[in-house]
Amino acid sequence: MVVAAAMLTQIAENMAFDLERVRQIAERVAGSSGLEVVELEVRGGGKHRMLRVFIDRPGAAPAANRPDGVTHEDCSNFSREFGTIIDVEDAVPGGSYVLEVSSPGLDRKLTKAADFERFRGHRVKLTTREPVNDNRHFEGKLENFENEKLQLDLSAAKKKKPGAHNEAATKVEIDFANVEKANLVPEI
Secondary structure: OHHHHHHHHHHHHHHOOOHHHHHHHHHHHHHHOOOEEEEEEEEOOHHHOEEEEEEEOOOOOOEOOEOOOOOHHHHHHHHHHHHHHHHHOOOOOOOOOEEEEEOOOOOOEOOOHHHHHHOOOOEEEEEEEEEEOOEEEEEEEEEEEEOOEEEEEOHHHHHHOOOOOOOOOOEEEEEHHHEEEEEEOOOO
């Protein structure tokens, strides 16, 4: 029994991989094409592993209040080059996996300070770790991001909801370190 448990542990360690190493490879490949890695995630296990990479074009000028994104061709080229490198370098050991490369979508996650700087003027939905004004959930227009603090205009979201009253602008300031989760809100 002890030998079997040790063997299972060794197999599990061999099948695991260094996510930071994979991220470095992804960022190197993305950078060579003028792209950025927004997020990298691993799902499943064994024969059902999936490596997802979300890429975007940094600094793309927002058009019609929507961020420009990557093309299908960008995703295809990145997938081909990145997949070849991680296979050659055996960065994802342990057998088969599925590689999925896509854009972050209209409701993309905001994770880095640069994301909040880039998407000023856009509607965001966020959750804080600690309550701010007795609330942890906010939706509004990202007015400013400065000195690790973001300022939301909550009145923008209230006007979109049916039955909402036209109130004076309600603003809230949130420390970047207090942001647990944030996404863009698509405005179509």
